[in-house]
Amino acid sequence: MARRQLARHASPRSDQSVEDGGESKSEQTRKRILDAAAHILSVKGYSGLRLTDVASVAEVQAPAIYYYYASREELIEEVMWTGTAETREHTVAALEVLPATSEPKDRLLTAVEAHLRHMLEISDYSKAAIRNAGQVPESIRKRQMREEEKYGELWRRLLSDLSRSGELRAEYDPYTAQMLMMGSLNWVLEWWDPRRSSVDSLVVNALAFVASALFGGQTARSKRSR
Amino acid sequence: MARRQLARHASPRSDQSVEDGGESKSEQTRKRILDAAAHILSVKGYSGLRLTDVASVAEVQAPAIYYYYASREELIEEVMWTGTAETREHTVAALEVLPATSEPKDRLLTAVEAHLRHMLEISDYSKAAIRNAGQVPESIRKRQMREEEKYGELWRRLLSDLSRSGELRAEYDPYTAQMLMMGSLNWVLEWWDPRRSSVDSLVVNALAFVASALFGGQTARSKRSR
Numbered sequence: 001m002a003r004r005q006l007a008r009h010a011s012p013r014s015d016q017s018v019e020d021g022g023e024s025k026s027e028q029t030r031k032r033i034l035d036a037a038a039h040i041l042s043v044k045g046y047s048g049l050r051l052t053d054v055a056s057v058a059e060v061q062a063p064a065i066y067y068y069y070a071s072r073e074e075l076i077e078e079v080m081w082t083g084t085a086e087t088r089e090h091t092v093a094a095l096e097v098l099p100a101t102s103e104p105k106d107r108l109l110t111a112v113e114a115h116l117r118h119m120l121e122i123s124d125y126s127k128a129a130i131r132n133a134g135q136v137p138e139s140i141r142k143r144q145m146r147e148e149e150k151y152g153e154l155w156r157r158l159l160s161d162l163s164r165s166g167e168l169r170a171e172y173d174p175y176t177a178q179m180l181m182m183g184s185l186n187w188v189l190e191w192w193d194p195r196r197s198s199v200d201s202l203v204v205n206a207l208a209f210v211a212s213a214l215f216g217g218q219t220a221r222s223k224r225s226r
Numbered sequence: 227m228a229r230r231q232l233a234r235h236a237s238p239r240s241d242q243s244v245e246d247g248g249e250s251k252s253e254q255t256r257k258r259i260l261d262a263a264a265h266i267l268s269v270k271g272y273s274g275l276r277l278t279d280v281a282s283v284a285e286v287q288a289p290a291i292y293y294y295y296a297s298r299e300e301l302i303e304e305v306m307w308t309g310t311a312e313t314r315e316h317t318v319a320a321l322e323v324l325p326a327t328s329e330p331k332d333r334l335l336t337a338v339e340a341h342l343r344h345m346l347e348i349s350d351y352s353k354a355a356i357r358n359a360g361q362v363p364e365s366i367r368k369r370q371m372r373e374e375e376k377y378g379e380l381w382r383r384l385l386s387d388l389s390r391s392g393e394l395r396a397e398y399d400p401y402t403a404q405m406l407m408m409g410s411l412n413w414v415l416e417w418w419d420p421r422r423s424s425v426d427s428l429v430v431n432a433l434a435f436v437a438s439a440l441f442g443g444q445t446a447r448s449k450r451s452r
Contacts, residue, residue, distance in 0.1 A: 047274030183413025
């Protein structure tokens with residue numbers, strides 16, 4: 001969905017020859033530039049990102065970047081926003097297919113799995129957004145911060161539903177529990193190595209971890225029906 | 227302890243007038259420069275750190291930095307190493323005062339509390355080390371990486387003791403559980419706001435979170451004696 005939104009911002013000239021997947025050459029180049037910027041931002045940081053490096057990774061001439069982005073700042077702004085926006089949309093979509101009668105515990109674990117899988121799938125964007133959140137000037141982060149706020153609101157609702165149904169362990173401050181949980185998920189970007197364990201095994205461990213931490217174990221669910 | 231080690235590296239001229247706390251003026255200046263570098267590294271990142279900014283925050287003339295550090299790289303190297311080394315030493319010290327008969331669960335929770343409290347106490351160093359680990363060239367991180375390895379080894383032992391005593395939930399891969407737990411703790415640097423909740427309340431929540439996630443709750447300990 002976010003990809004479609006991004007395309008909307010693309011240059012008017014993007015209606016030139018439409019290639020495979022329905023994306024014009026222009027849209028593909030734009031995407032290649034954005035991907036390159038996400039990668040460089042994740043390893044070099046905000047101050048270290050140079051447009052010549054972006055151009056080299058994206059295999060375009062440096063001035064071509066200005067055809068798509070008015071400035072270095074605008075390019076970085078879009079990387080920061082994209083990672084957060086896409087992950088939120090992915091999680092929202094995963095929740096939307098659940099039956100209306102689904103339990104708070106199932107909703108929470110569905111969101112955990114969607115968040116984790118998508119974050120790893122677009123890991124350059126996720127790393128760029130997370131590692132630079134404390135370094136990029138706030139003026140560039142406005143759109144991302146609105147996105148973070150909406151996403152935080154979604155998690156707050158999941159936690160408060162869990163709390164109201166009496167399933168969240170009583171000793172927690174719900175906001176603190178939420179952020180400790182988000183930390184265990186987001187930090188995965190810093191250590192997980194696909195050569196060492198599969199995404200599926202990571203997800204199984206993370207679901208057990210969150211379930212145990214917040215409400216005493218996923219597998220105990222049936223025994224605890226109220 | 228690390229502070230004392232740092233002092234050992236200080237210039238030979240540091241034996242000039244010894245001031246309050248037993249630190250010479252030279253040692254105090256060195257520490258002020260290091261603190262300033264840690265702060266700037268945490269908010270501007272590796273590529274964004276300029277020695278003129280460090281000098282300005284430390285209230286010294288820029289060339290004076292070279293009296294203490296041979297290069298910008300050497301200064302950054304020491305910041306990255308200091309955060310990790312001090313936190314490890316603090317955690318080791320907290321474990322050393324436990325009785326030899328202490329249970330694996332108590333040892334683990336003692337380490338969790340020590341890690342969390344110290345990380346927040348030296349938060350500029352912690353943030354600098356964590357946010358820049360993926361951005362600083364490996365050549366500058368050698369000493370920090372050895373330190374991280376030793377610290378990781380300590381946590382691995384805590385987890386494997388827990389596992390061997392049969393107390394770690396059986397569904398986990400111990401390394402994955404360890405890293406999910408470290409994530410929930412390290413991420414605190416990104417969201418915790420002392421104006422919103424106290425360190426003590428944060429620690430109580432974090433201990434409950436880790437205990438529930440790994441072995442089914444701190445308070446359930448007595449009921450589960452084997």
